[in-house]
Amino acid sequence: xxxxxxxxxxxxxxxxxxxxxxxxxxxxxxxxxxxxxxxxxxxxxxxxxxxxxxxxxxxxxxxxxxxxxxxxxxxxxxxxxxxxxxxxxxxxxxxxxxxxxxxxxxxxxxxxxxxxxxxxxxxxxxxxxxxxxxxxxxxxxxxxxxxxxxxxxxxxxxxxxxxxxxxxxxxxxxxxxxxxxxxxxxxxxxxxxxxxxxxxxxxxxxxxxxxxxxxxxxxxxxxxxxxxxxxxxxxxxxxxxxxxxxxxxxxxxxxxxxxxxxxxxxxxxxxxxxxxxxxxxxxxxxxxxxxxxxxxxxxxxxxxxxxxxxxxxxxxxxxxxxxxxxxxxxxxxxxxxxxxxxxxxxxxxxxxxxxxxxxxxxxxxxxxxxxxxxxxxxxxxxxxxxxxxxxxxxxxxxxxxxxxxxxxxxxxxxxxxxxxxxxxxxxxxxxxxxxxxxxxxxxxxxxxxxxxxxxxxxxxxxxxxxxxxxxxxxxxxxxxxxxxxxxxxxxxxxxxxxxxxxxxxxxxxxxxxxxxxxxxxxxxxxxxxxxxxxxxxxxxxxxxxxxxxxxxxxxxxxxxxxxxxxxxxxxxxxxxxxxxxxxxxxxxxxxxxxxxxxxxxxxxxxxxxxxxxxxxxxxxxxxxxxxxxxxxxxxxxxxxxxxxxxxxxxxxxxxxxxxxxxxxxxxxxxxxxxxxxxxxxxxxxxxxxxxxxxxxxxxxxxxxxxxxxxxxxxxxxxxxxxxxxxxxxxxxxxxxxxxxxxxxxxxxxxxxxxxxxxxxxxxxxxxxxxxxxxxxxxxxxxxxxxxxxxxxxxx
Amino acid sequence: xxxxxxxxxxxxxxxxxxxxxxxxxxxxxxxxxxxxxxxxxxxxxxxxxxxxxxxxxxxxxxxxxxxxxxxxxxxxxxxxxxxxxxxxxxxxxxxxxxxxxxxxxxxxxxxxxxxxxxxxxxxxxxxxxxxxxxxxxxxxxxxxxxxxxxxxxxxxxxxxx
Ligand code: SF4
Ligand code: SF4
Ligand code: FES
Ligand code: FES
Numbered sequence: 001x002x003x004x005x006x007x008x009x010x011x012x013x014x015x016x017x018x019x020x021x022x023x024x025x026x027x028x029x030x031x032x033x034x035x036x037x038x039x040x041x042x043x044x045x046x047x048x049x050x051x052x053x054x055x056x057x058x059x060x061x062x063x064x065x066x067x068x069x070x071x072x073x074x075x076x077x078x079x080x081x082x083x084x085x086x087x088x089x090x091x092x093x094x095x096x097x098x099x100x101x102x103x104x105x106x107x108x109x110x111x112x113x114x115x116x117x118x119x120x121x122x123x124x125x126x127x128x129x130x131x132x133x134x135x136x137x138x139x140x141x142x143x144x145x146x147x148x149x150x151x152x153x154x155x156x157x158x159x160x161x162x163x164x165x166x167x168x169x170x171x172x173x174x175x176x177x178x179x180x181x182x183x184x185x186x187x188x189x190x191x192x193x194x195x196x197x198x199x200x201x202x203x204x205x206x207x208x209x210x211x212x213x214x215x216x217x218x219x220x221x222x223x224x225x226x227x228x229x230x231x232x233x234x235x236x237x238x239x240x241x242x243x244x245x246x247x248x249x250x251x252x253x254x255x256x257x258x259x260x261x262x263x264x265x266x267x268x269x270x271x272x273x274x275x276x277x278x279x280x281x282x283x284x285x286x287x288x289x290x291x292x293x294x295x296x297x298x299x300x301x302x303x304x305x306x307x308x309x310x311x312x313x314x315x316x317x318x319x320x321x322x323x324x325x326x327x328x329x330x331x332x333x334x335x336x337x338x339x340x341x342x343x344x345x346x347x348x349x350x351x352x353x354x355x356x357x358x359x360x361x362x363x364x365x366x367x368x369x370x371x372x373x374x375x376x377x378x379x380x381x382x383x384x385x386x387x388x389x390x391x392x393x394x395x396x397x398x399x400x401x402x403x404x405x406x407x408x409x410x411x412x413x414x415x416x417x418x419x420x421x422x423x424x425x426x427x428x429x430x431x432x433x434x435x436x437x438x439x440x441x442x443x444x445x446x447x448x449x450x451x452x453x454x455x456x457x458x459x460x461x462x463x464x465x466x467x468x469x470x471x472x473x474x475x476x477x478x479x480x481x482x483x484x485x486x487x488x489x490x491x492x493x494x495x496x497x498x499x500x501x502x503x504x505x506x507x508x509x510x511x512x513x514x515x516x517x518x519x520x521x522x523x524x525x526x527x528x529x530x531x532x533x534x535x536x537x538x539x540x541x542x543x544x545x546x547x548x549x550x551x552x553x554x555x556x557x558x559x560x561x562x563x564x565x566x567x568x569x570x571x572x573x574x575x576x577x578x579x580x581x582x583x584x585x586x587x588x589x590x591x592x593x594x595x596x597x598x599x600x601x602x603x604x605x606x607x608x609x610x611x612x613x614x615x616x617x618x619x620x621x622x623x624x625x626x627x628x629x630x631x632x633x634x635x636x637x638x639x640x641x642x643x644x645x646x647x648x649x650x651x652x653x654x655x656x657x658x659x660x661x662x663x664x665x666x667x668x669x670x671x672x673x674x675x676x677x678x679x680x681x682x683x684x685x686x687x688x689x690x691x692x693x694x695x696x697x698x699x700x701x702x703x704x705x706x707x708x709x710x711x712x713x714x715x716x717x718x719x720x721x722x723x724x725x726x727x728x729x730x731x732x733x734x735x736x737x738x739x740x741x742x743x744x745x746x747x748x749x750x751x752x753x754x755x756x757x758x759x760x761x762x763x764x765x766x767x768x769x770x771x772x773x774x775x776x777x778x779x780x781x782x783x784x785x786x787x788x789x790x791x792x793x794x795x
Numbered sequence: 796x797x798x799x800x801x802x803x804x805x806x807x808x809x810x811x812x813x814x815x816x817x818x819x820x821x822x823x824x825x826x827x828x829x830x831x832x833x834x835x836x837x838x839x840x841x842x843x844x845x846x847x848x849x850x851x852x853x854x855x856x857x858x859x860x861x862x863x864x865x866x867x868x869x870x871x872x873x874x875x876x877x878x879x880x881x882x883x884x885x886x887x888x889x890x891x892x893x894x895x896x897x898x899x900x901x902x903x904x905x906x907x908x909x910x911x912x913x914x915x916x917x918x919x920x921x922x923x924x925x926x927x928x929x930x931x932x933x934x935x936x937x938x939x940x941x942x943x944x945x946x947x948x949x950x951x952x953x954x955x956x
Contacts, residue, residue: 165850170859173917177859181840181852 004072006050019074020048020063030076031085031117033092033110033199034151035064038255039161045151047088047114051078060084089118094125095174097146104142105201108214111149130174137167138185139715140264141194142206150176153197161257163392163412164188178202185718189385189703190412192263196247196256207264207715208244212236221248221667222596223586224262225317225579226710228498229364229384230588231258232670235266235580240623241605242269242580250670253364253588255393259385260719261703265710269578270605273563276625279573287627287634290574294532295638297555297572301530302333309529311522311553312338314509315536316500317708319584320593321645322631323502324652324659326534327509329639331655338534339519340506341499342542343780348681349467349475350507353496354591355678356479360486361590362462362493368393370493372458374432374451376404376478377425377469381411382701383497384589387464388412394462402451404428405469406698407767408760418447421762422698422784425470429463429477433484459490466497468700468782472683498589499781500707501579505587508658508675523549530555534631535576537564537708543748543778559631561602562712565773575628577602579709582630583645585665591675595665602628695731697747697787698767699779706770706777723752723774725789726759726767737791747787750775756789798839803827807846817847821857825864834865862916870905872950875916876928882918885925891915893940897947910951 003012004022011026018041023030033045041064048063054073057066060081063074075081093115100106132145155178158164166187170177180186186194194203217236224231224245232248245266247258268274278290302310312330314323326338341347353361367373367390380388388411395401395413403409403417404425420428424440431437432452437445455461465478478494485492498504522528523546531553537560539547550556551569558570561578579586580599587593604625609615636648643650649663661673704710704719725745727735737743737756744753745768752775754768761767766789770777779785799807807824811817824846828839835843835858843858844851858864865873876882876891891902894913898906905912921927924936930950935942 166852168852168856170856172860172862181850181855182837 002068002070002072004055004068004070004074006074007076013068015068017068018064019050019052019061019066019068019072022068023050023063023074023076028076030063031114032064033114033149034153036153036156036197037249037251038257039153039156039197041065042152042156045088045092045149047085047092047118049081049084049088051075051081053078086118086120089115089120090124092149093120093123095130095146096149097129097131099144099147100201102210103144103147103201104204104209105147105198106213109201110199111147111201132177135179135183137180137183137206138191139718140192140206140260141186142204142209143179144202144204145177145179147200148178148202149200150178151199153199154178154194154203157193157197157257158186158188158191160396161393162188162190162193162389164191167191167194188412189260189381189719190257190389192260193247193257195263196249196258205244207267211241211243212238217243218600220580220597220599221670222580222599223501223588223594224258225501225586226259226262226265226707227384228316228501228503228589229254229386230501230586230592230594231262231386233258233262235599237580237600239606240600240603240625241607242266242578242600248670251365252670254386255364255368255390257386257389259389259703261385261707261710261716265704265707265713265716266580267713267715268562268709269580270607271563271712271714272608274561275563275567275573276575276602276604277627278575279570281571287574287629290572291634291637293572294557294574294634298333298530298532298557301555302335305527305529307333307335308522308525308527310335311528311531311550313342313531313533313536313538314338314340314506315534316341316498316503316506317579318502318535318631319579319582320502320505320587320659320662321584321648321652322534322635323506323509324656325632325635325639325641325648326532328651328655329635332639336522337509337511340510341503342519342536342538342546343468343782344519345471345780345782346468346499347507347510348472349470349496349782350498350503351510352472352475352680353467353479353494353498354504354507354675355680356494357483357677358591358674360479360482360492360494362464362495363590363592364390366460366491366493367391367462367464367495369397370394370458370460370462371397371399372402372454372461373399374402374404374455374461374463375409375411375415376429376463376465377422377474378405378464378466378497379407379409379469379700380464380497381409382703383466383468383499385703387495387497391415391464400454402454404448404451406762406765407700416447418444418451419760419762420444421765422469426474426477429474429481433477433481455485458492460492461485462493462495464495464497467499467503468497470496471782476680476683495589501586501588503587504589504591504675505593505659508587508591508678509656519546528553531557533558533560533566533570534635535560535562537562537566539565539569540772541778543750543780547778559634561628562708564708574634575602576631576634577628581628582632583667584630584632585662587675592672593659593662593665593675594670594672595667597667602626693786694764695766695787695789696764697745697776697779697785698765699770699776699781700767701781702769702771706772708772711772720771721769722757723754723771724757724769725754726757726761727765727789728761728763729758731761731763731766732756732758735789735791737789742792743789744792745776745787745789747776747785748779750778752776753792798828798836798842799831803831804846811846811848818849818853821847821849821854822861822864825854825858829864833871834868840866862914868905870909870912871954872910872930873912873914874928874930875914875919877917877919877921877926878915879918879922881922882926887926890926890928890938890940890943893943897944910954911947
């Protein structure tokens with residue numbers, strides 16, 4: 001570790017680090033534009049000039065490009081480098097339009113900061129400024145090229161880090177232009193990162209354009225609620241309106257990047273049709289009335305008809321605290337555990353993974369550092385987008401990426417794919433672990449043997465699946481593979497994509513006794529009289545056999561902040577706070593508890609109360625639409641637990657030993673607490689039924705359109721996929737369907753019309769991508785159904 | 796096809812198949828397209844992208860970086876006058892003034908008869924003969940106003956004797 005001094009401060013950093021990194025470590029800020037922690041050094045802006053007083057090459061040097069040496073003496077205050085930085089800033093400002101008053105970057109602009117830091121205050125340049133035409137880059141990003149300083153951060157982010165190919169740098173000399181070939185929407189699912197990395201107002205968030213100055217925003221450290229990865233975010237809002245989401249620049253867990261679903265999917269919170277008032281049998285009421293009614297009626301029904309008459313539905317998007325308190329309520333009532341996931345197979349898979357040894361569970365950082373990654377029965381871009389980005393970083397470091405999946409899974413890096421029917425994927429995992437590959441054909445075994453050689457040689461392999469794609473059997477095979485491969489010199493890990501930000505904790509809260517699995521039995525018994533849906537929409541996510549019972553229940557209560565079908569039908573409704581409107585915790589896919597802090601209090605945005613104008617001048621002590629409370633607070637009240645969040649957490653820690661440490665988590669410190677492993681649930685007694693013969697239906701999630709929060713964000717609608725049914729070309733021909741023809745798809749007495757499309761699928765599969773509100777999307781995730789696809793006559 | 800004739804297209808396609816990294820052929824393909832009409836249209840960029848299996852943007856990056864690929868119609872002869880340091884210090888700016896006067900156009904423009912387009916360029920590698928310019932692919936050094944007049948005359952005659 002070379003030791004050097006920078007502005008008189010002594011610091012030791014590892015060999016190979018640059019002066020700029022050493023300065024950061026020493027707490028000396030070297031002005032810079034093009035250097036970026038995650039993107040590295042480029043040497044393009046020349047702003048990071050420092051003076052090397054003692055060292056192999058004395059004089060003015062670029063701090064971001066100069067490696068440290070033992071005994072170096074560096075000064076940032078020396079006149080020569082100070083003058084150089086001042087000149088660089090002056091040149092960069094020569095063409096700048098000086099439009100800071102109307103620039104959304106103003107107040108958090110690195111160019112403003114550096115202009116001041118560089119002591120450039122008086123304009124000397126008299127000539128005309130170079131100007132550009134801007135492009136329409138779609139609904140997310142605003143383009144103002146005249147503010148560009150050519151630091152190339154955007155291109156390095158979009159192309160190198162995120163793998164997009166429709167945004168780049170055009171022209172030469174002083175005319176370099178950062179944009180597209182033709183105006184139009186940026187196609188990368190990670191396009192929003194341009195907003196965070198651009199140090200100027202050239203690329204800004206269009207969804208919050210001209211809505212607030214950064215210093216007027218209420219911001220807090222939060223955790224993204226749009227999937228199970230738990231990216232660290234800093235949402236911002238003003239006047240009771242959520243306005244934007246930016247990435248926490250800290251490296252963990254998401255390396256300072258977000259996907260567009262997580263960044264631009266916040267509109268659900270501001271919807272004009274968001275249910276904000278409690279409702280009792282169709283009559284509006286206060287939240288307090290509704291809470292009292294909920295407790296009395298559930299307790300009354302349990303007393304009168306026995307606890308088996310109560311069905312509690314937890315959810316992957318409610319906080320860990322709310323789900324835990326719901327479990328506690330079930331215990332107190334003597335009722336069965338809540339059902340946290342209505343899809344039994346997915347639920348079973350998650351419950352096994354949630355009890356795996358922590359050392360086997362991969363984080364995003366593990367994926368980025370892997371030297372081999374296998375993606376088996378998972379679609380990372382849809383189920384956990386940042387994982388696809390992490391895979392790309394592994395690939396950029398030289399890791400091979402192999403995909404074993406029936407679907408042509410889209411990724412943002414090169415990958416080799418082995419198409420395999422869904423039911424064969426677990427067998428492939430067993431083969432990689434040393435099994436004999438029973439049931440796998442010769443043409444599959446050959447590439448699989450090659451993958452096995454790679455896997456056996458890898459030192460840090462990560463195998464990625466999804467609960468929905470693998471099912472319980474597949475997850476057991478996944479865990480056996482990595483457990484068998486881990487040795488002291490070798491770290492094999494597994495990641496399992498789960499449906500939502502609390503899924504892991506829910507799967508742990510669910511006792512080892514099957515609950516989703518025996519839901520059918522409970523529903524069939526005709527005993528259910530009270531149903532409580534905690535931030536979940538069973539009417540859109542469960543098949544008619546389940547929803548029929550729920551709808552007929554004497555008490556159908558819902559807590560939510562989304563205008564779902566369930567909220568519309570419930571006879572008791574309690575408005576709950578959204579994830580950015582409360583303190584709480586989620587638990588990510590690797591089983592780490594992650595606390596988040598409230599950004600805004602719930603309430604109708606002034607934009608709506610004032611209908612775009614000044615809000616009405618009526619005075620009341622209450623916040624309009626501000627009745628909503630965090631679901632954990634509502635449940636704590638029902639359970640008689642006082643002391644706010646810490647009181648609730650203390651009770652939760654007492655009741656569930658694996659949640660120990662929850663109370664100590666601090667959101668701003670980005671604390672995390674790893675859930676311990678546990679005894680895995682026994683394999684279900686009855687073996688899975690025989691494969692249905694004929695055409696089988698395979699359902700999977702899109703990037704946007706199913707995940708409940710972003711599906712309620714209007715700005716993301718452009719990203720919704722077409723309602724298609726994909727078949728392999730031979731199958732299409734056999735069914736007499738031309739690509740583009742209308743086809744009726746039927747399964748389990750549900751049917752809908754979709755556009756027939758050809759795709760590279762194994763024979764015998766019809767693949768449908770879910771959409772909220774579509775009939776087939778109500779079929780439980782991860783199961784395979786016999787289906788019929790036929791041409792739909794008429795228009 | 797308007798952008799490329801069938802024969803050139805199939806020759807290029809064959810070369811693309813033989814290359815391990817087809818994107819390395821981007822300049823060759825753009826020049827072949829430019830050969831036909833004198834410049835590269837948007838359709839030309841898209842065709843090159845299709846041939847090389849890269850995005851149109853990636854082609855456009857190269858096409859707009861090199862100043863000898865023309866993304867707009869140009870005259871029959873394109874004059875590239877060097878404005879880099881050696882030519883600048885040896886009177887390049889006076890040559891520019893002279894060219895502008897003779898042709899009645901400024902940098903970036905084409906003469907009304909469609910004969911000459913006048914463009915600046917960075918170093919032509921002819922610093923020893925500064926000031927220098929090129930007309931299409933022909934290089935001229937040691938420029939003086941008289942030499943420029945002669946060159947323009949000859950170049951014009953070559954097209955319409
Ligand atoms: S657009 Fe922004 S990030 Fe890109 S080069 Fe210009 S200033 Fe840098
Ligand atoms: S990957 Fe998941 S957690 Fe991360 S930003 Fe996207 S939706 Fe949010
Ligand atoms: S940060 Fe070093 S040159 Fe830009
Ligand atoms: S500077 Fe003009 S040819 Fe080199």
